[in-house]
Amino acid sequence: MTTDDHEPRRHLKAGSTASGPYALDIDPERAGWDRSSLRVLELGPGGVHTLVTGESEWIVLPLTGGCTVHSSGEIFELLGRESVFSGVSDFAYVPRDAHAQIASGAGGRFALAGAKCERRLPARYGPAPEVPVELRGAGDCSRQVNNFAAADTFACDRLIAVEVLTPGGNWSSYPPHKHDEHRPGAESVLEEIYYFEVEHDGLGYHRVSPSRAGGTDVLAEVRSGDAVLIPDGWHGPSIASPGRTLYYLNVMAGPGEQREWLISDHPDHGWIRDTWPSQPVDPRLPFYGTEARP
Numbered sequence: 624m625t626t627d628d629h630e631p632r633r634h635l636k637a638g639s640t641a642s643g644p645y646a647l648d649i650d651p652e653r654a655g656w657d658r659s660s661l662r663v664l665e666l667g668p669g670g671v672h673t674l675v676t677g678e679s680e681w682i683v684l685p686l687t688g689g690c691t692v693h694s695s696g697e698i699f700e701l702l703g704r705e706s707v708f709s710g711v712s713d714f715a716y717v718p719r720d721a722h723a724q725i726a727s728g729a730g731g732r733f734a735l736a737g738a739k740c741e742r743r744l745p746a747r748y749g750p751a752p753e754v755p756v757e758l759r760g761a762g763d764c765s766r767q768v769n770n771f772a773a774a775d776t777f778a779c780d781r782l783i784a785v786e787v788l789t790p791g792g793n794w795s796s797y798p799p800h801k802h803d804e805h806r807p808g809a810e811s812v813l814e815e816i817y818y819f820e821v822e823h824d825g826l827g828y829h830r831v832s833p834s835r836a837g838g839t840d841v842l843a844e845v846r847s848g849d850a851v852l853i854p855d856g857w858h859g860p861s862i863a864s865p866g867r868t869l870y871y872l873n874v875m876a877g878p879g880e881q882r883e884w885l886i887s888d889h890p891d892h893g894w895i896r897d898t899w900p901s902q903p904v905d906p907r908l909p910f911y912g913t914e915a916r917p
Contacts, residue, residue, distance in 0.1 A: 631655035633831065633841045637848025644672055646732070647850060651739065652853050658781060658876035658906030659814040660737035661850065666690070668730040674723040679737040679742065680782055681717045682772055684872075687822070688731020695724035695746040702751070703731060707786065707820055707870045711756065711769050714749040716779065721746070734818065734842055736772070738876030740780035749777060756912050758904050759795075764895065765905035766795040771808045774884050783813070783875040789827075789863040790907045798892035801834050802877075802885065803855035811885040813877040815853040817861070819845040825867030831856045832889075857889045868910070873914060 631654060632639075635647075640805070642648040649862040654660075660679060663686070664672055674681065683692050685703030690714040699715040717723045719740055725733065755776055757768040770788040772777045789795040802813045808874040822828055829851050831841040863869035871898035875884065890898070 631675055631852065633839055634845075634850045635841040635850045635852065637846060646848060647818065649850060649852070651652070652754065654814070654816075654854070654885050656814045656854050657796055657878065658739040659874055661815055661816045661818055661872070661874045662735040662737075662846075663818070664733045666725070666727040666730050669728060670730060671724060671726045672718065674725060674735065676717055676719050676721045676723065676849065678719055678739050680719050680740045680780055681737040682714050682749075682774075682782065682784060683717060683723070683725060684714045684734040684736060684771070684784075685712045686732040687877065688728040688729055688736055690725050690731060690733060692717065692723055692725055693780035694718075695721050695900040697746045699748045707912065708788070708822055708868055710728045711751045711754045711771070713751040714771055716744070716747045716749065716777070718743045718746055720873070722747055736782060736784045738779070738782035738874075740782070742780040744778065745781060755816040756846055756909060759905050760797070760907050762902035763793050763905070763907055764795070764797050764899065765790065765793055767909050774882050781876040781877070781882060783882065785873050787861075787871050787873065789861060789869040789903050791863050791867045793866040793905060794860040794862050796829075796861040796868070798808070798895050799830070799857035799859040799889040801855070801857050801889075802887070803834060805879060809885060811877055811879050811881070811883050813875040813884065816874040817851040817853065818872040819849045820847040820870040821845070822870075825864055826865060827867070827869040828862040830860060831858045833857075860864070873884040
């Protein structure tokens, strides 16, 4: 997982970090940073997995299928969904310093989004109907954002996580933006993971350009199961190829006293926001709302 100059790889292809039951296993040590983690757990029918949370808080988010989560004396039945392209999912929050058991009768794939944290919050259930679904951008920059654990929608200590769906041919994570400097009220420091899935085994493209000398520089063709690590830099666009919806899960955490997502737009591209009020949102959106269930 390192390049020839011993820097951590930033584009991680599907399967390159697989470990045991995890199709994807990214922790702070492997990423070369302090807080953010992401695992994709694959369970067959009747499968059971024990998650030891350690110093991190975690969200169990079904990608396909449903599961039962036992944690801190609580039992959460997650209905889940057929796929990330079919509907919003419910989820479970699991605190640090805990053991959680994840069991799936029919089997499925489950994202475990984590962040090293200080406070131990209570285990909780996140109902799908309470997930805010946002349409962001306009025209060919239109996309759908499922804000299931955004900074202002669900209480965590450090973890921020959202899902983004981009219609075929559109650009998202655009204009390019960054969050690698502490500037009170303007920008927060956040380590970010992008995890991708592409409809019908298609492909997409993702760009990260340096915001400082020697900073992160990635131009990646991404497919289902790929991830991109973003410790710094201008990230975007994420480009969906025509006829193929692009999905990505964003997992973020940082050292700031406030849990907040504050970004700076790239000065050469921020003007695009000023064009959105005069354009309609892509009529293909929303793909679904919280009423869509398996």
